[in-house]
Amino acid sequence: MDIIDAIILGIIQGLTEFLPVSSSGHLELGKAILGxxxxxxxxxxxxxxxxxxxxxxxxxxxxxxxFEIVKGLFQFKW
Structure with a gap:
């Protein structure tokens, strides 16, 4: 895998990670398309x-x- 392929796959990962679909699937499809x-x-x-x-x-x-969530876990409040 050359550097251009790695950059393209990194972009695919970054764009699809927060979508409600499998970013791993997109990576595998990208790898297949890039040969x-x-x-x-x-x-x-x-x-x-x-x-x-x-x-x-x-x-x-x-x-x-x-940090705020972790800090809140250790605070005691009535």
């Missing part, structure tokens, strides 16, 4: 890395909200 011929282990690793990057970017974007 991905990597080994299954490499393909799985790439997919896992993309999902990790998506989760990390979501945490970064919503870090203030996440």
């Amino acid at each position: 991905d011929s990597t080994l299954p282990e490499e393909s799985l690793l790439f997919t896992v890395v993309l999902h990790f990057a998506t989760a990390l970017s979501t945490i970064v974007v919503f870090r203030k909200d996440i």
Whole structure:
């Protein structure tokens, strides 16, 4: 897989992650359309890395909200 294919698949992942459909399915379709011929282990690793990057970017974007939620868990209120 070359860098252009990886960028295209990253864009597909970013655009479809928050839709109520499977972003993993879109990645597999994108790989098939781009003619991905990597080994299954490499393909799985790439997919896992993309999902990790998506989760990390979501945490970064919503870090203030996440912090407030965690802080609220440890506050005692009547």
